[in-house]
Amino acid sequence: MNGKEKITENTSTHEHISSYAEHFGTWVALILLTLMTVFISTFGADLRTLTVATALLIATVKALAVALYFMHLKYDAKIYRAWMIIVMALFVFFLFMVTLDYITR
Amino acid sequence: MSETVVQQPSFFQVKKGLFSWIFTLDHKRIGILYLYSIGFFFLVAAGLGILMRLELLNPGRDFIEAQTYNQVFTLHGVIMIFLFIIPSVPAVFGNFFLPIMLGTDDVAFPRLNLFSWWLYILGALFALSTLVFGDGPADTGWTFYAPYSVKTGTNVTTSVLAAFILGFSSILTGLNFIVTIHRLRTPGMGFNQMPLFAWALYATSWIQLLATPVIGITLLMIVAERVFGIGLFDPSIGGDPILYQHLFWIYSHPAVYIMALPAMGIVSEIIPTFAQRTIFGYKAIAYSSMAIAFVGYFVWGHHMFTSGMSGPAAIVFSIMTFFVAIPTAVKVFNWVATLYKGSIDIQVPLLFALAFIFNFLIGGLTGLVLGALAADVHVHDTYFVVGHFHYVMFGGAGFAFFGALHYWFPKMWGRMYNKKVANTAFALLFIGFNTTYFPMLILGLKGMPRRYYDYLPEFHDLNMLSTFGSWILVTGIIVMVINLFAGGIKGKKASANPWNGITLEWQTASPPPLHNFDKMPELPAGGPYNYPNAKNASH
Numbered sequence: 001m002n003g004k005e006k007i008t009e010n011t012s013t014h015e016h017i018s019s020y021a022e023h024f025g026t027w028v029a030l031i032l033l034t035l036m037t038v039f040i041s042t043f044g045a046d047l048r049t050l051t052v053a054t055a056l057l058i059a060t061v062k063a064l065a066v067a068l069y070f071m072h073l074k075y076d077a078k079i080y081r082a083w084m085i086i087v088m089a090l091f092v093f094f095l096f097m098v099t100l101d102y103i104t105r
Numbered sequence: 106m107s108e109t110v111v112q113q114p115s116f117f118q119v120k121k122g123l124f125s126w127i128f129t130l131d132h133k134r135i136g137i138l139y140l141y142s143i144g145f146f147f148l149v150a151a152g153l154g155i156l157m158r159l160e161l162l163n164p165g166r167d168f169i170e171a172q173t174y175n176q177v178f179t180l181h182g183v184i185m186i187f188l189f190i191i192p193s194v195p196a197v198f199g200n201f202f203l204p205i206m207l208g209t210d211d212v213a214f215p216r217l218n219l220f221s222w223w224l225y226i227l228g229a230l231f232a233l234s235t236l237v238f239g240d241g242p243a244d245t246g247w248t249f250y251a252p253y254s255v256k257t258g259t260n261v262t263t264s265v266l267a268a269f270i271l272g273f274s275s276i277l278t279g280l281n282f283i284v285t286i287h288r289l290r291t292p293g294m295g296f297n298q299m300p301l302f303a304w305a306l307y308a309t310s311w312i313q314l315l316a317t318p319v320i321g322i323t324l325l326m327i328v329a330e331r332v333f334g335i336g337l338f339d340p341s342i343g344g345d346p347i348l349y350q351h352l353f354w355i356y357s358h359p360a361v362y363i364m365a366l367p368a369m370g371i372v373s374e375i376i377p378t379f380a381q382r383t384i385f386g387y388k389a390i391a392y393s394s395m396a397i398a399f400v401g402y403f404v405w406g407h408h409m410f411t412s413g414m415s416g417p418a419a420i421v422f423s424i425m426t427f428f429v430a431i432p433t434a435v436k437v438f439n440w441v442a443t444l445y446k447g448s449i450d451i452q453v454p455l456l457f458a459l460a461f462i463f464n465f466l467i468g469g470l471t472g473l474v475l476g477a478l479a480a481d482v483h484v485h486d487t488y489f490v491v492g493h494f495h496y497v498m499f500g501g502a503g504f505a506f507f508g509a510l511h512y513w514f515p516k517m518w519g520r521m522y523n524k525k526v527a528n529t530a531f532a533l534l535f536i537g538f539n540t541t542y543f544p545m546l547i548l549g550l551k552g553m554p555r556r557y558y559d560y561l562p563e564f565h566d567l568n569m570l571s572t573f574g575s576w577i578l579v580t581g582i583i584v585m586v587i588n589l590f591a592g593g594i595k596g597k598k599a600s601a602n603p604w605n606g607i608t609l610e611w612q613t614a615s616p617p618p619l620h621n622f623d624k625m626p627e628l629p630a631g632g633p634y635n636y637p638n639a640k641n642a643s644h
Contacts (some may be wrong), residue, residue, distance in 0.1 A: 016213035079287075090315065090402050098348070100417060100421070101347070101351070101406070101418035103429075
């Protein structure tokens with residue numbers, strides 16, 4: 001089975017099997033990013049107001065790594081990536097509207 | 106085709122005994138398990154509704170104390186919303202018919218499907234346990250608004266946990282349906298060849314999957330606030346009660362479409378079958394389901410116009426609300442256009458579908474009144490909202506559920522109910538429903554507030570009328586239930602295709618065999634509703 005093969009919709013039964021190296025590399029990246037989060041919040045990397053934003057950015061990168069590699073989004077049909085973007089956009093809208101209400105009350 | 110097809114035993118006949126049902130992995134049996142469970146809770150909650158209407162027959166206390174009345178309407182709402190109307194169509198008819206309509210033998214994750222049902226039962230036990238444990242059922246209303254829900258001594262924690270567990274059941278059903286639709290459609294069936302009921306379930310499933318976790322977390326926050334006093338929602342300890350309303354309605358408004366969209370899917374199946382005519386605007390109906398699901402995420406704030414939310418946010422939400430009306434109107438237009446010049450056969454399922462359109466139009470148009478900022482301020486928390494809500498939920502989703510029950514009954518049980526009695530039950534339901542709920546719209550406009558066991562004398566006449574209507578309504582429910590039970594036990598044998606339908610469920614036996622089809626189903630040429638072709642097809 002070709003590792004680059006895409007999973008398609010119901011017309012095909014092809015599967016993608018990720019290599020151990022890819023899984024291991026993703027895991028290492030997640031561990032490093034976790035250590036970075038701990039370092040920033042605990043050991044006084046002086047980012048001031050950017051501390052929360054940096055933590056959120058790292059968390060987003062980690063979530064993307066899990067979705068793309070562990071959950072095979074990278075190899076799946078494009079529609080699933082589209083759905084993920086829609087979901088993230090909805091989440092941003094939720095935050096935007098609640099914040100709009102809060103700051104204009 | 107020269108192959109010999111051997112008629113397989115039906116899914117009822119394959120195995121017998123209680124365990125063969127409660128541990129079944131067959132999507133059809135799970136659908137029927139849901140039907141009996143959901144039907145039971147519907148009758149319980151309807152009984153509570155009748156109690157409320159009896160109390161409201163006259164002003165003042167008749168036979169229920171104020172506190173008991175608060176608990177009765179809360180339990181009525183929690184059961185009707187979380188145990189009946191949200192799971193109703195997807196869990197019963199989605200489970201039973203989605204795989205068959207897609208030409209496959211089961212949902213993608215049968216074990217997860219059974220687990221969903223068990224979670225439903227567990228959640229139901231939690232909800233009912235509030236009757237006997239602790240300080241009685243919650244008295245907050247089904248919305249559990251903070252800070253009252255944080256402070257009341259009644260059994261809010263257990264009620265909230267019930268809704269939390271039921272939410273997981275809903276999420277897993279949605280997940281199962283999305284994967285089934287993407288992965289298990291029969292070869293040759295693209296998205297645009299799917300029946301419209303499948304499209305409606307697809308849109309619904311995305312709401313179940315994406316919105317339900319929000320209410321799950323929010324309800325846990327209520328528990329955390331009650332147990333640990335964190336200060337999330339209670340302003341006396343630094344919380345924000347409007348934040349609770351945001352989080353609650355971010356789920357609960359899209360949840361309205363969890364209730365309404367599958368109902369619209371049913372109407373989209375019934376109308377072309379009984380008009381024997383290709384559906385008008387297939388893609389418009391299919392995509393409008395997705396549009397409703399999508400736009401439905403942006404309008405939750407219209408429930409909060411009087412909460413103290415800011416003006417700019419309220420204006421944005423009010424404008425967004427009017428957008429939802431567009432795809433809904435597209436559907437209604439297409440249904441009516443399908444009937445135009447059709448060969449209309451007026452059978453009970455069609456009557457329910459037409460009643461759905463009538464009731465849902467009243468529900469939808471009164472919704473626009475509530476979505477308009479200035480009008481909402483006057484009618485918010487009045488009986489106008491109660492009337493509007495019941496027109497959408499009961500007159501819409503409930504009537505579609507009954508319509509689906511009569512439409513697919515012969516397929517599910519292989520027998521036909523008594524059609525004359527079914528017509529009588531429909532008439533009682535339709536008259537009873539409108540007599541019960543239309544007066545509420547007028548009462549609300551005249552200023553009667555909701556959620557009180559008492560009212561001013563000038564509201565007496567319309568309340569009496571509404572209570573009389575509830576007696577007609579409950580008579581209709583009783584007649585319908587008895588007729589369906591009798592039909593299931595000793596009704597005339599039904600053929601495989603009694604309505605001359607052409608979606609795939611009508612190609613298999615009634616009731617279907619365990620693996621749904623004795624032979625590979627043939628997709629109707631020209632799409633799922635191409636009726637001129639169908640006249641040459643099977644049966």
